[in-house]
Amino acid sequence: MTVVSRGWNRLTLPGKFLFILVPLLIVATAALLILITAFGQLAIDTLAANLPIVRFVVAATVILLITVPTAFLIIYMEMKIIALMNLRIGPDRVGPFGSLLSVVHGLKVLMKEDFTPTGADSVVFTWAPVVVYLASVMTLLVIPFAPGLYGADLNIGLLYFFAVSGLAVVGLLMAGWSSYNKYSLLGGLRAAAQIVSYEIPLTLSVVGLLLLAGTMSLNQLVENQQGWFTDWYIFQQPLGALIFFIAATAEANRTPFDLTEADSEIVAGFATEYSGMRFGFFFFAEYVNVFIVSALFVTLFLGGWNAPFALPAAWQVQLSLDPASFNIGLLFIIALAPVVLTLLFGAPFWLLSSRITWWQALLIGFVLANLFIITLAVAWAYIGLNWVAGILWFMLKTYVLVFTFVWMRGTLPRVRIDQLMGFAWKWLLPASLLNLFVTAAAIVVIGR
C-alpha cells in the first residue's frame, strides 16, 4: 500500500469530495477570471450589438423560469385558501405554513412513471402537453409587469395574446386524440368546444375597450390608464370587464366552468391517459393560465402596473441617494448598521422587562432590525425605482384576482354542459355585442 492510497483511505467521504472539489473550484475560478479579462469586452460588445436578440432570449428564459414558481404558488394558494374557507387548516407540514407542499407535489409528479398507452400516437402524445404549456407561457411574453419590464412590446399585443392562447385548443385536441381512448377524445372535444365557444365573447368583450384606447399594445393600454384609479378602463367598460372576467374563467377552465377536468366527477377528460410530468405540464398550464388571465385582466381593466392614486408632483419624494458620496463612511455603515440597529431595537425590551434575558432581547432586536432594514430597502426601492413600484402594484392586483378565482372555486358549484354552452351563446355573446355597439355609439356621439 502506497502512501498516497493510505492517505486517501484515511479521508472521510466529505473529505474525499472536498479534496477533489476544492482544487477544481480554484482552477475553474482562475480560468473564468482569465476568460473574462481576455474575452469580456468582446462578449459585452457582441451582446450590446445584438441587444434585441439578447433581450428576447433573456425574456423568454426568465418567463419560462417564473412560470413554475408561479404555478407552485397558485397551487399552494388554492389548497390553503379553499381549506381555510372549509374551516380546515390545509397544508401545514412542509415548509412554513405548508408552503412547500406544492413543490413536493411537483417532485412527486416528476418521479412518477411516464406512461404511454399501447396504441397511442406517441409523438403527438408527447408533444400535446408541450403545446398546451407553451401556449400559456408564450402569452406571458407581451404582458407588461412594470414600466420597461416586459418581454416584447408588440403593437398587436392583445391580438398576439388571443392568437397564442388559442393554441391551447390544439394541444388539448392533440392530447385527446393521441391517447387512443374514446373518453380522452370526448374530453378533448368537450374542452375544445368550451374554449372555442368562450373565446368569442372573450375577444368581443375587449373590442369596445380597443375602440376607446385606439391601440392593441398592452404596454400602451397600461400607460393610457395612468392617473387615479378612476381612469382605469373598468369604469368605462364595466360590462366588457364583467364579460371578460366570466369568459376568462371559462378559458382558464376554472370553477364554475371547469367541465373539462371536473376532478370530482370525471377522470380529467383529455388528460385521462397522462401520468408523470406530462400530466404535470397540463396541471401547471392550468395554474399558469389562472395567473395569465388575472394578469391580462389587470392589464386591460385595472390599470396594470399603475398605482391606484396619482400624487401631485409636489408631493413626490425625490431620492437622490448616491452611496458613493459616503466614501469610506459607507464601509462603516455597512459594517456597523446591523450591530447598532440590533442593540438599539433590543435595548428597550431588555430595559423594560426583567423577564427578558439579554440574549432574548438581542434576538428580538436582531429580528426587528432586519425587518426595519428590509422595510427601508423596499421603501427606498419603491420610491427610487420605478419598476419596483410597478411590479409591486401589478403583482398585488394580479394576486387579488387570483384569490378571487380561488375564492370562486371554493364557493360556486359546477354548471352543466348545456348551461355552459347556452350561457356563452345566448347571454355573453349578445351582451358583448351590445357592449361593442354602445361603446361605438358613445364614441361617435361624444366624439372622442
Next chain:
Amino acid sequence: MSFVPGLGIAKGMALTLRRFFEPKATIKYPEQRADVAGKFRGRLQLLYDEWGTLKCETCFQCAQACPIECIDMGGIDTRGRYHVHWGPPETYGERREESALRRSGRTVPDPAFRPYEPIDLGEVDRILDEHDYDPAHMLAILEATQEAYGYLPVAALKRISHRTGAWYAIIYGTASYYGHLRFEPPTATDQAAAVDAHRPAESTYIAALGAALEGGGRAGASAGA
C-alpha cells in the same frame, strides 16, 4: 324576496369569505390533544394477572357505575358454577342464541352460556306474592326460597329478578354475600366433602397400580412402593 340576478352568487361568496376568517375546526392531533369529555371514566379493559388469568371477578361494579349502562357481561362466575348476567335477564345472553339464529339462520354456539335446569316455579311465585314483589325484602325472599328448595336455583333467581324488577346482578351479589345462602343443593356439597374425606391417598393408588402392572409402571411408582 324579489329575484336579483347574481344575488345567490354574491351571498355564497360572502359566506365563504366569512368562513375564511373564522376559527378553524381542525385539531392538529399529534401536537394538540382533544379535550377529554367530562363524563370519561377511563378506558375499559380486561386485565390479566402475572399468571395469565383474567382478573375480572365478575363483581359488576363497573356495570353498576356505568352511567349509560353500556357495560354488559355474561358467562359463568369465577368458580365456574353459575351463569351470571348483568341487566334484565330476558334481554341479553339468554336470548342470544335465539336472536343469532333469527339473524343468521344457523345456530351460533355460545360456549359461555350454560343452560340451567328448569324447576317448579310455583314456590317462588308464592314467596314473591307473600313479599308483595318488593325488591327491598330481597334477603327475606332469598331465605324463603332457599328454605323451599334447599338452595337457590338459577331459575328461581331469574324469576325473582323478573318479577321484582331487581337487577339480576344485585340479587346474585346479595346471595353470594351471605354465607348461609348457597347456589348448589346441600347434598352435592356434602357428598363432595365426604368423598374427599374417604378418598385413599394418591401414593396408595399408584402403588396398587404399579403392583398390578408388575413393575412395568413408572419408575417413581416402584420406588414409592
